[in-house]
Amino acid sequence: MIESIFRWLRPWWFPAIALGGFEWYARTVGKSSDALAPPxxxxxxxxxxxxxxxxxxxxxxxxxxxxxxxxxxxxxxxxSGIVLGLSKRTARMAFFSIEVFRPVPSVALIPLAMLIFGFGLRMEFSIVAFASFWPLMILTQAAVQQVEPRLLEVSHVLGLSPAQRAFKIILPAIVPRLFVAMRLGVSVALVVAVTVEVAANPNGMGYAMMIAQQSMDPGLMLAWLFWIGVVGYIINVAALSLERWVGRRMGVAA
Structure with missing residues (x-):
């Protein structure tokens, strides 16, 4: 029983020590600082x-x-990833356009998005969509290219349409890799959303953290920073649970 408790507490030792040390530092050495606040x-x-x-x-x-x-x-x-993965000719034709637009930082689109949409939800989600699109497309394309060729041959023999081939052959075959792409996309989406709020959009968690910083309230700023990390962790755990559930339903080892 005691061993189980210690095993459960083991991952929390370092965070507890780090928080305790920061609490001591903020209340002693850094007591006069306007940029620090104890936990x-x-x-x-x-x-x-x-x-x-x-x-x-x-x-x-x-x-x-x-x-x-x-x-x-x-x-x-x-x-797009499925189309590019199935057609080498299309992939070659799209290569230049993809490599020109993919390296563009998503935050560089903030001025353009503000001109088109103004402040608010549409501006933010358009930038998030641009940033998340590229890893999802590229990882999906790579996953499709690794599909067993015999599966594609079967789809041709059965006379499946492109849509039927995508939903009945391709998607089930790439589900494990697709979840990896989705987990990356989720992380990118949250990071970019908070970044846009910090930089330009007067809404959301990023903006709230900036307001706390400008109000010289480091305690509230650290609270928002911690909460953003917790939200990201919860989303990642939920994505992992969904991946394992889908894997069990499809008979794929998770």
Whole structure:
């Protein structure tokens, strides 16, 4: 019993020591600093954000923008990846365009998106979609290229249409690799959404953290920073659970 408790507590030792050390430093050596706050102050600020509802509204906006952008990127990226993976000729024709636009930093599109959409949800999710599209497309293309050729031969023998081939042959064959692409896309979507809010969009968790910094409230700023990390962790755990569930349903080892 005791051994099980110690095994459960083992991953928390280092975070507990690090937080304790930071608490001591912020209350002693860094006591006069305007840029530091002890973790206990961050906890109090976090509880206040829960009480006044700002935590939930900002989180909902960021996750909504990230989800909408990721959904659009997934539809377009997976479809494009399947086409490019099946057709070498199309891949060669699209190579130059892809390699020109793919390296463009998503934040570089903020001025253009602001001109088109203004501030708000549409501006943010369009940039998220652009950033998430490329890894989803490229990883899907690579996954399709590694599909067993005999499966494609069977689809030709059966006379399946391109749509039937995609849904009945290609997608089931690339599900494990597709989940890897989706997990990467989720991470990119959340990072870009928060970055856009920090840089330009007056909404969401990134903007709330910037307001705390400009208000000289390091406790609240650290609380938002911690909460963004927690949200990312929860999303990743949910994605892993979904991947294992789908793998079991399809008879794929997870």
């Amino acid at each position: 206990t102050a961050a906890i109090n600020a976090f509880l206040s954000a829960i009480t006044d509802g700002s935590l939930f509204s900002a989180t909902a906006f960021t996750l909504g923008a990230a989800a909408m952008g990721l959904l659009l990127a997934a539809v377009l990226g997976i479809a």
